[in-house]
Amino acid sequence: MTTAAVDAYFVCGVPRTGSSVLLGLLESTGVAGRPQAYFRVPDEPSWAQRWRVARTADGRIDYADFVRAALAAGRTGNGVFGAKLMWGTLDHLVDRLGTVHPDLAGRDLRLLERAFGRTRFVHLTRDDVVAQAVSWARAEQTGVWYDGGNGEISGSRGNDRTPTYDAGQIRHLVDTIGAHNAAWEAWYAAHGVQPYRVRYEDLAVDLTGVTLGILDHLGLTLPADRTVTPVHRRQADDLNRAWITRYRSEQPTG
Numbered sequence: 001m002t003t004a005a006v007d008a009y010f011v012c013g014v015p016r017t018g019s020s021v022l023l024g025l026l027e028s029t030g031v032a033g034r035p036q037a038y039f040r041v042p043d044e045p046s047w048a049q050r051w052r053v054a055r056t057a058d059g060r061i062d063y064a065d066f067v068r069a070a071l072a073a074g075r076t077g078n079g080v081f082g083a084k085l086m087w088g089t090l091d092h093l094v095d096r097l098g099t100v101h102p103d104l105a106g107r108d109l110r111l112l113e114r115a116f117g118r119t120r121f122v123h124l125t126r127d128d129v130v131a132q133a134v135s136w137a138r139a140e141q142t143g144v145w146y147d148g149g150n151g152e153i154s155g156s157r158g159n160d161r162t163p164t165y166d167a168g169q170i171r172h173l174v175d176t177i178g179a180h181n182a183a184w185e186a187w188y189a190a191h192g193v194q195p196y197r198v199r200y201e202d203l204a205v206d207l208t209g210v211t212l213g214i215l216d217h218l219g220l221t222l223p224a225d226r227t228v229t230p231v232h233r234r235q236a237d238d239l240n241r242a243w244i245t246r247y248r249s250e251q252p253t254g
Helices: 019-028 041-051 063-074 089-100 108-116 129-142 167-191 200-205 207-217 238-250
Strands: 008-013 081-086 119-125 196-199
Touching: 008 019, 008 108, 008 167, 019 081, 019 119, 019 207, 041 063, 063 081, 063 089, 081 089, 089 108, 108 119, 108 167, 119 167, 119 200, 119 207, 129 167, 129 238, 167 238, 196 200, 196 207, 200 207
Parallel strands: 008 081, 008 119, 119 196
Antiparallel strands: none
């Protein structure tokens, strides 16, 4: 088994940058953990139930036990752990870790390293922010965040709602994407983190190459008996393209 250069890594960014696809690709290698959105706030109770994490006397999840269960679920045999963090989830995770390790409260990177060991970050971005916002708006409306899957807790069932073009929602999400990307960059700078950067556009055309690049960054090698295999399907379709075209045509020029 390959010896990794790290103990853990987080796939970071903003929604609709190909993160679900990338998580499945990384897991398919057999050496890069079993990354999932383990720390997404609405899903933590469901993960805790799946893992049979004990609760405290007042019914809360014991977070130290929750992290240990996440590590057990998210590691491969070589000890590498992977997980996804969107902006907002990071604050929740370090706040909760601060209650487990109060001597490091407020020291984000130290908290992550105390809990997960040697940690690296893979940061996803998307050049076409309008396409990203359209994809996000549609997912918010329908409740469908991915097609396919690999053991995720939520995001595939949908709500049977027919998606409707909403320029205001798209505009708000364009602004949100910019703000969240800036927040990630500020956090990286504040903590001296240099993430490994992945563009959605590169991932879309070279799933294997991007995945192998991440493995190399982590000090890992794809085993001879493994192939990089997607478990999610592309969701963008003619409706996405129509919304993108309409939104751009409605924006002021000059």
